[in-house]
Every structure is written in structure tokens, then in C-alpha cells.
Amino acid sequence: MNYCNKKVHFISIIWVVIITLFSNETKGQNNLSLMASTETNNGKNEQFSKNAIDGKQETSWTSSVSNEAAWLTVILPGATEVTQIKLLMGTSLDEPIKEFAIQTFLNGNWHNKEKFSDNEETKVTINFKQPILTDRLRLAVSGKIKANVHEFEIYGIEYVSKDATPVNKIVINQSGYNLGKPKRFTAPEVLDNTVFHIINTRTLKxxxxGKVNDHIGDFSDFNPLTSDSYKIVIDSFSSYPFKFGPYWLERVTYQNMVDFMRGARHYTGTTHEIRRLSWAWRDGDFFNWSLQSLVAQYLSNPKAYERLRKEINYIPNSAYANAYEGKWGALEPYHKDAPDIVKLIHWDADVKISQQLDHEHQKAELAHFLYAYPYLKEWLPKQNFDLVYAYLKNVWTKPSVKENSTTPYDNSPEHNLLALKTKLGTTKGELPPGHSIIPNLMMYEVTKKQGEVEAEKYFKAAYNQIEWLIQHIDWKDPMSTKGQRMSEHMTMRAFAYFYNQYPNRAPKGLVQKVEDWAKLMINRSNNMWDFRTYTDTGDWVPVGWNETGNILGFPACALAAKSIVKNVSLQNELDRLVWSHFDNAFGRNPTGRHFSYDAPTEIEGVDLGWYNAHHGGVGLLEPVRFVFDGSPKTNHYPNHPEIGNYGWTEGWVQHNTAFNLSMAYLAYDDTDIQLIKSKKKTISIRLKAPLNFNEHIIDKVDVIVKSSSGDSVIVSLKEENPYSKYLVGSVKYNKEKIDATDTTLQIKSKDTISVGYGLGYFEKQSHLTLD
Incomplete structure (x- = not known):
């Protein structure tokens, strides 16, 4: 036997001894890895990575040498308090691995919990003084070496939180439900065919x-026209009380949404501090989508936002200290009587222009301002449009970004908004697919109206981008959908905008691509929570993230898709998901809690808020009203309330703007307007829109009736009854004129009249040709 063979033989004998000792020592202990799964980036026969957790020391997983250091992740079946790890490993020659780390995952990054730089053992035992709360651990090997892992053993106990509170057996939207919409609850421990009753808490009748099936109770057909409270009862269990209304969700959120944005402003909100990662909004970063969310809200339901409280007053930049010079003030002030939402739109654009921000997302946001300006000019000086327009014309194709316009989260390859965008963002949410489509189409419309000869270039860029998405985006890859977290809505909204605004110019395959998305989302929502999961099998939400904004923004995705798909069954299923995700945020989830810590004091009807609110943070959002703080993590699902306040909790502007956009698309989806001609020379106007929030207030709204010649009259509408979704009015007409309340509209035979509600891309119209 030569020296080399003797050495290998000796090492083999030593290794057998080590394996025997290791096996004897761990016998009888609870090795949680035996119930786990594995992932790795690097491995010879990678499918054998399970060998490292099979309880058999004679088997192993061996990595391969590459340009990337090897890692092996063990994924436990649930949240665990890990107290000890035992590793049996070495190099390909079974020599000790000198440099490696044990890591945990949080907010998109792996963090070292234990790091070894000069290890001399092949058998390593790590005891943690404080248990590590996690559901996955990673062995990260340093250097380009072959790692040979025989066993990666994890010891600990299933986590049960001290602050976990009992969850109601009947889990509902604690605040209330919209009349005529899907209404469901979850009863995780209730058997199929169990009868449930809905009881009026005043009359006790x-x-x-109905009956529970697959742990779900459906009471969509129950639409009581009353202000009474109700509760669901199953045997001896009952739900929290809740109410119904024509637009209950809108009733409890519209003012709150504006209040949040008012308080979260940088410099002038609930704190005057200058914060990092912030421009117009505290902790807003460059991808907060605030400006477009505010524009969408106003365009989708202008009369509702115009009637909200007015609490914002203009503060000139000169009123602040020198440190604030140039932070805002380039735009001339708005009219003092402007609605608060218009003042917030102005604020965002003013900060961007004043600081000359040129990140591609910041430039893109300003396109929404230009597009909306014709609908805001009653309150905003023409100088606002002119300054923003000149700036965007100058920087739209600028590929570089100034240091004052970006942060460490910037992954944009370049910032030319006419360029094809092929890079997929991370779960941080900073680079969603198709983010440039709507801004380019808006610039196309704006520049056309300005008589620009090159307007078509913006349309071409948008067309090329959506065509690329149709051909290349793989919906089955969660990173193209839920993996984009609170920015996911950008993609499907881009599809909807293109298709609905330019149906005759849309690329081939657009409708089918959206239908494919819808079917996949519905398939991933076939569970007791009607909750769209991260993957077909595996994690329910992106691991290690506070995905609050993703759930809040998903209704915008589903409603955008609903505006495209033709199949009625798909439309109905998407409706179910819209409301199940709103319900999830309002308590229909495994924790039984609303996403906002302060919800019981800020939102009508909510009984139980989130476990806690984050103290401090970049955004300093604690004093701001209507903060969405946290949501269930993947380990809470399908039904593990015992882990309590698990994972990261922190409010973020991006969570709220995702909800803002969902509410805008909800308003658009629910808006309908009709012109109805009767035999008595009367034209009735029926408007359905989210306006009737309070049964004790008679809602009225003015609409504009136009003739084909361009003349118009204002017609006042009034709600049909205290619980109606419709506002109605009528006018008389003859061969020559239409008589409104105070004015007359001249018409001719065969004239077409029209009426609409909503503005811009959110307007819905009705047309009628007269005899």
C-alpha cells in the first residue's frame, strides 16, 4: 500500500469512528432535520442534498467547486426555537472546513448567527445561549472548496409565542362587508356541512x-338593508360583530387613506425631521408609487375625495431652517380650497421637481402628474404643468442617475425610460416587471396634446415593453408575481392600462397572457383562506418578509385582470380573491388580527389590531393614522396562531400606497353609469359609484351631460334610498333641447349625448342617440 492509499485508508477509519460516536451521542434526541427539506446553490448530484438530513451518517451531500461559494439550507416544517445544531462535515478529503457560517433569513438577506474562521473539527456542535426563532438555517461555506456534509442536525422545540392570544373559531372581516359583494368567513376547526347562522345582535333573530364547506362559510347572498350589527354563530361559538353597507369598506378607509398620506409626508407631516431613504414621503425610497396612487384615487372617484375634510395648509420652504432649503417650493402653491388629495399630489411633484430627482421611477411618477393635470387645473397653476413638462422632456431618456436621487436598493441597470426593461426586481419590490409601460403611455398622450412630432416614440417604447412581457414573463415563477411584494400591482395594471386604452393597438397574445395569470392565481388560492399563495406548493408568502403591502395591493392586480378577461367564471373568481384579500387585512387570517395596530381606535368596527407597532424606524410612522403594520408570515399558515407575533413588523409608505391603488381600482370596477330613454321624452341617468357611505346622509352628485356638438349641462343626481348604490336623476327633452335644472342644452335630431363618471383612464361613459 503506497503512502497516498495509507492516508486515505487512515482517514476512512477515523471517519467511521467519528460517525459512530456522532450517532451514539445523538440517539434519542429530537433531530428536527429529519422532517425538513433542503435547498442548495451548488452541488454534485444536487438532488442528493437530502442526504445531509436523512439521519444516516454514512451518506452525504457533496458540493462542487464553482465561482460561487457553496451553501446548504435546511427548511423546517414550521417556526422553531432552535437551541442546538450539530454538523458532521468536511472537505472532499474529509478534512475540517475552516471557514463557514450558520445563517438565518430576514427581509431578503441572510444574516450570520455563528461564524467560524479557523475551525479544526469535522464534528461541530453549536449551542445557542438564546434560542433562534426561525424556520430555516443555512450552512454557508467560505471559499471555492468542495464541502462534504454528512449530517446537518437541528434541535429545538416548536415555537409557541407567549403573546399568542386565542383566535376566534369563526374568523371574519371584523369591520364589515359591502352589500352585493362576496362575503365569506373561515372556520379552521369546523367540520364540513356544519350549519352556521347569522344573528342580528339587536333583535337576536x-x-x-348556511353550511361550512372546506372550513369556509359563504353568505354572499345575505344583504340586509339596515345599520344593525350581526354575528355568525356555530354551536357555542360566535364571531366578532360586524356591519353591512353599500360601500362599507370605502366608508371606513377613504378619509383614513388621505390622513395617512398627510401624516407620512417628509418634512411637513407628523415630524419635521430629515430622514434618510426619504424624499416626499418618510421611508418612501424611490419606489413608493405614492404619486401615481394619489392620482389613481382621485381619478377613480373624484367626488368622494373632493368632499373629504380639508386639513392641509401650504407651508413655504422659506418658513423652515437653512437645512431644508430647496427641498420643496419650485412649484407655485395650489389654491387654498383644493381638496387635500390634490394638495398631496402637488406636494409629491413639488419635492421631485425642487430636488431634480432623476431616478427612472421618480421620473415615471411625474408622468402621472402631467397626465392628471387637466383634471386638477382648477386648483393648480399652469406653471406647475409647464415646469414638470420641461423637466421630463429633458431627463426622460437620461441613462444615469444623480447620487441624491438613489439609494442602496437601486437595481436599475440604467434610467432611460424608453429603453427595454428586462431585469426582474427582487422581493424588496424595487424593480417590478413592466413599470415603464403606463408612464410611457401617459407621456404619449401628454405630448400628443402638446403637438410633439415625436410623441409616437413613447407609445413604441410601451408597446415593445408589453410585447416583451407577453413573450418572456413566466407567471409560474413566483418572482414575476407575489415575489415582487407590494409592487406586484405594477405589472397587471400595465396590461390593463394598455388593453383598455388602446384595444386596437394591443400586442397579440395580451388577453391570453392575462387569462393565464388569472387561472394560476385562482389555482393558488384554493385554500380555506381564499388566499393566493407564493408558490403552488411550499411557502404561502415570501419567506422572511413583512409582505403586508403585497396582500393590500393584490386586489388591484385582480381587478386589473378582471377588466381584460372575457370568461365570466374567471371574473367571478377574481372578485372572490379581491374581497378575500381585503378581508385578510381586516382580520380573516390565521392570527385573527387586523394589519393595523391602532385599527380598533381608528377603523369603525375593528376589534383586534396587529400585535404591535414598530417604534422608530426610518419612517417614524407611529403617530400617523391608518398605518398597516404587519401581516401573517408563511409559518402562520395554514392555521398556526400559536406562533403569535412572529417575524418582522413595521409600517411602510409602500404598504399604504398599494392599498390606495387597490381602492382606486375597486372604485373603477364598481362604477357604472347609464342613460335611459323613456316614452315620455324623459332621459334618466343612473350612476353607481362608491359615494353612499352613510345611511343617515342623503348623497348628491353633479354630472355633466354633453351633446355631440360639445355643449353640456350639469345634472344633479340623488341617492335612490339610504342603502342604495345608485344615484339617479332625469331631464326632459324634445326635438330641440334638453332641459336641466337651471340650464338648457340645444340638440338636433340624431344627436348623441353622453355622460360619464371618473376621470381619464378611470372614466366610464354612457351614450344615447336621440330621435
Whole structure:
């Protein structure tokens, strides 16, 4: 036997001894790895990575040498308090691995919990003084070496939180439900065919009966026209009380949404501090989508936002210390009587222009301002449009970004908004697919109106981008959907905008691509929570993230898709998901809690808020009203309330702007307007829009009726009854004129008249040709 063979033989004998000792020592202990799964970036026969957790020391997983250091992740079946790790490993020659780390995952990054730089052992035991709360651990090997892992053993106990509170057996939207919309609850421990009743809490009468199936109770057909409270009862269990209304969700959120944005302003909100990662909004970063969310809100339901409280007053930059010079003030002030939402739109644009921000997302946001300006000019000086327009014309194709316009989260390859965008963002949410489509189409419309000869270049860029998405985006890859977290809505909204605004110019395959998305989302939502999961099998939400904004923004995705798909069954299923995700945020989730810590004091009807609110943070959002703080993590699902306040909790502007956009698309989806001609020379106007928030207030709204010649009259509409979704009005007409309340509209035979509600891309119209 030569020296080399003797050495290998000796090492083999030593290794057998080590394996025997290791096996004897761990016998009888609870090795949690035996119930786990594995992932790795690097491995010879990678499918054998499970060998490292099979309880058999004679088997192993061996990495391969590459340009990337090897890692092996063990994923436990649930949240665990890990107290000890035992590793049996070495190099390909079974020599000790000198440099490696044990890591945990949080907010998109792996963090070292234990790091070894000069290890001399092949058998390593790590005891943690404080248990590590996690569901996955990673062995990260330093250097380009072959790692040979025989066993990666994890010891600990299933985590049960001290602050976990009992969850109601009947889990609902604690605030209330919109009349005529899907209404469901979850009862995780209730057997199929169990009868449930809905009881009026004032009269104690049973007013509805149904059965639980697959742990879900459906009472969509129950639409009581009353202000009474109700509760669901199953045997001896009952739900929290809740109410119904024509637009209950809108009733409890519209003012709150504006209040949040008012308080979260940088410099002038609830704190005057200058914060990092912030421009117009505290902790807003460059991808907060605030400006477009505010524009969408106003365009989708202008009368509702115009009637909200006015609490914002203009503060000139000169009123602040020198440190604030140039932070805002380039735009001339708005009219003092402007609605608060218009003042917030002005604020965002003013900060961007004043600081000359040129990140591609910041430039893109300003396109929404230009597009919306014609609908805001009653309150905003023409100088606002002119300055923003000149700036965007100058920087739209600028590929570089100034240091004052970006942060460490910037992954944009370049910032030319006419360029094809092929890079997929991370779960941080900073680079969603198709983010440049709507801004380019808006610039196309704006520049056309300005008589620009090169307007078509913006349309071409948008067309090329959506065509690329149709051909290349793989919906089955969660990083193209839920993996984009609170920015996911950007993609499907881009599809909807293109298709609905330019149906005759849309690329081939657009409708089918959206239908494919819808079917996949519905398939991933076939569970007791009607909750769209991260993957077909595996994690329910992106691991290690506070995905609050993703859930809040998903209704915008589903509603955008609904505006495209033709199949009625798909439309109905998407409706179910819209409301299940709103319900999830309002308590229909495994924790039984609303996403906002302060919800019980800020949102009508909510009984139980999130476990806690984050103290401090970049955004300093604690004093701001209507902060969405946290949401269930993947380990809470399908039903593990016992882990309590698990994972990261922190409010973020991006969570709220995702909700803002969902509410805008909800308003658009629910808006309908009709012109109806009767035999008595009367034209009736029926408007359905989210306006009737309070049964004790008679809602009125003015609409504009136009003739084909361009003349118009204002017609006042009034709600049909205290619980109606419709506002109605009528006018008389003859061969020559239409008589409105105070004015007359001249018409001719065969004239077409029209009426609409909503503005811009959110307007819905009705047309009628007269005899």
C-alpha cells in the first residue's frame, strides 16, 4: 500500500469512528432535520442534498467547486426555537472546513448567527445561549472548496409565542362587508356541512343560514338593508360583530387613506425631521408609487375625495431652517380650497421637481402628474404643468442617475425610460416587471396634446415593453408575481392600462397572457383562506418578509385582470380573491388580527389590531393614522396562531400606497353609469359609484351631460334610498333641447349625448342617440 492509499485508508477509519460516536451521542434526541427539506446553490448530484438530513451518517451531500461559494439550507416544517445544531462535515478529503457560517433569513438577506474562521473539527456542535426563532438555517461555506456534509442536525422545540392570544373559531372581516359583494368567513376547526347562522345582535333573530364547506362559510347572498350589527354563530361559538353597507369598506378607509398620506409626508407631516431613504414621503425610497396612487384615487372617484375634510395648509420652504432649503417650493402653491388629495399630489411633484430627482421611477411618477393635470387645473397653476413638462422632456431618456436621487436598493441597470426593461426586481419590490409601460403611455398622450412630432416614440417604447412581457414573463415563477411584494400591482395594471386604452393597438397574445395569470392565481388560492399563495406548493408568502403591502395591493392586480378577461367564471373568481384579500387585512387570517395596530381606535368596527407597532424606524410612522403594520408570515399558515407575533413588523409608505391603488381600482370596477330613454321624452341617468357611505346622509352628485356638438349641462343626481348604490336623476327633452335644472342644452335630431363618471383612464361613459 503506497503512502497516498495509507492516508486515505487512515482517514476512512477515523471517519467511521467519528460517525459512530456522532450517532451514539445523538440517539434519542429530537433531530428536527429529519422532517425538513433542503435547498442548495451548488452541488454534485444536487438532488442528493437530502442526504445531509436523512439521519444516516454514512451518506452525504457533496458540493462542487464553482465561482460561487457553496451553501446548504435546511427548511423546517414550521417556526422553531432552535437551541442546538450539530454538523458532521468536511472537505472532499474529509478534512475540517475552516471557514463557514450558520445563517438565518430576514427581509431578503441572510444574516450570520455563528461564524467560524479557523475551525479544526469535522464534528461541530453549536449551542445557542438564546434560542433562534426561525424556520430555516443555512450552512454557508467560505471559499471555492468542495464541502462534504454528512449530517446537518437541528434541535429545538416548536415555537409557541407567549403573546399568542386565542383566535376566534369563526374568523371574519371584523369591520364589515359591502352589500352585493362576496362575503365569506373561515372556520379552521369546523367540520364540513356544519350549519352556521347569522344573528342580528339587536333583535337576536336568526336572519341567514348556511353550511361550512372546506372550513369556509359563504353568505354572499345575505344583504340586509339596515345599520344593525350581526354575528355568525356555530354551536357555542360566535364571531366578532360586524356591519353591512353599500360601500362599507370605502366608508371606513377613504378619509383614513388621505390622513395617512398627510401624516407620512417628509418634512411637513407628523415630524419635521430629515430622514434618510426619504424624499416626499418618510421611508418612501424611490419606489413608493405614492404619486401615481394619489392620482389613481382621485381619478377613480373624484367626488368622494373632493368632499373629504380639508386639513392641509401650504407651508413655504422659506418658513423652515437653512437645512431644508430647496427641498420643496419650485412649484407655485395650489389654491387654498383644493381638496387635500390634490394638495398631496402637488406636494409629491413639488419635492421631485425642487430636488431634480432623476431616478427612472421618480421620473415615471411625474408622468402621472402631467397626465392628471387637466383634471386638477382648477386648483393648480399652469406653471406647475409647464415646469414638470420641461423637466421630463429633458431627463426622460437620461441613462444615469444623480447620487441624491438613489439609494442602496437601486437595481436599475440604467434610467432611460424608453429603453427595454428586462431585469426582474427582487422581493424588496424595487424593480417590478413592466413599470415603464403606463408612464410611457401617459407621456404619449401628454405630448400628443402638446403637438410633439415625436410623441409616437413613447407609445413604441410601451408597446415593445408589453410585447416583451407577453413573450418572456413566466407567471409560474413566483418572482414575476407575489415575489415582487407590494409592487406586484405594477405589472397587471400595465396590461390593463394598455388593453383598455388602446384595444386596437394591443400586442397579440395580451388577453391570453392575462387569462393565464388569472387561472394560476385562482389555482393558488384554493385554500380555506381564499388566499393566493407564493408558490403552488411550499411557502404561502415570501419567506422572511413583512409582505403586508403585497396582500393590500393584490386586489388591484385582480381587478386589473378582471377588466381584460372575457370568461365570466374567471371574473367571478377574481372578485372572490379581491374581497378575500381585503378581508385578510381586516382580520380573516390565521392570527385573527387586523394589519393595523391602532385599527380598533381608528377603523369603525375593528376589534383586534396587529400585535404591535414598530417604534422608530426610518419612517417614524407611529403617530400617523391608518398605518398597516404587519401581516401573517408563511409559518402562520395554514392555521398556526400559536406562533403569535412572529417575524418582522413595521409600517411602510409602500404598504399604504398599494392599498390606495387597490381602492382606486375597486372604485373603477364598481362604477357604472347609464342613460335611459323613456316614452315620455324623459332621459334618466343612473350612476353607481362608491359615494353612499352613510345611511343617515342623503348623497348628491353633479354630472355633466354633453351633446355631440360639445355643449353640456350639469345634472344633479340623488341617492335612490339610504342603502342604495345608485344615484339617479332625469331631464326632459324634445326635438330641440334638453332641459336641466337651471340650464338648457340645444340638440338636433340624431344627436348623441353622453355622460360619464371618473376621470381619464378611470372614466366610464354612457351614450344615447336621440330621435
Amino acid at each position: 336568526k336572519e341567514f343560514q
